[in-house]
Amino acid sequence: MFGKRDKTGGAELEFFTVFDSKAKTYAEPFPAMNSEVVIRDFSTAFRDPEAPKKNRYYMNAEDFSIFKIGTFSLTSGELNGHNLEHVVNMHDLRAMTQPGALSST
Numbered sequence: 001m002f003g004k005r006d007k008t009g010g011a012e013l014e015f016f017t018v019f020d021s022k023a024k025t026y027a028e029p030f031p032a033m034n035s036e037v038v039i040r041d042f043s044t045a046f047r048d049p050e051a052p053k054k055n056r057y058y059m060n061a062e063d064f065s066i067f068k069i070g071t072f073s074l075t076s077g078e079l080n081g082h083n084l085e086h087v088v089n090m091h092d093l094r095a096m097t098q099p100g101a102l103s104s105t
Contacts, residue, residue: 011074016087022063029069035087038066042090046097061090 016038018027032038045051051058066088070081 013072015070017067017069019065042093043097057090061094064090
């Protein structure tokens with residue numbers, strides 16, 4: 001519930017990167033507790049009224065995707081990379097955060 005446990009029973013962080021399909025490059029990796037936290041953090045940034053003017057991921061969302069790339073054990077210090085695991089496309093996040101995207105039924 002509060003993050004994952006590594007093989008030794010200790011806490012684990014996950015590492016993510018953003019892929020830019022136009023530049024064909026990946027951004028520097030960043031840690032988070034899990035994919036849901038990454039989605040929440042980017043969604044929150046996209047809800048900022050200034051996002052359309054200053055957030056490059058928001059402005060060009062169709063060019064960016066988030067991938068999980070590995071884990072880090074907080075108890076052993078071991079960093080483990082793994083095959084890219086797609087988390088979300090930025091344009092999907094942008095669409096979800098638009099006014100009226102969430103309707104109450």
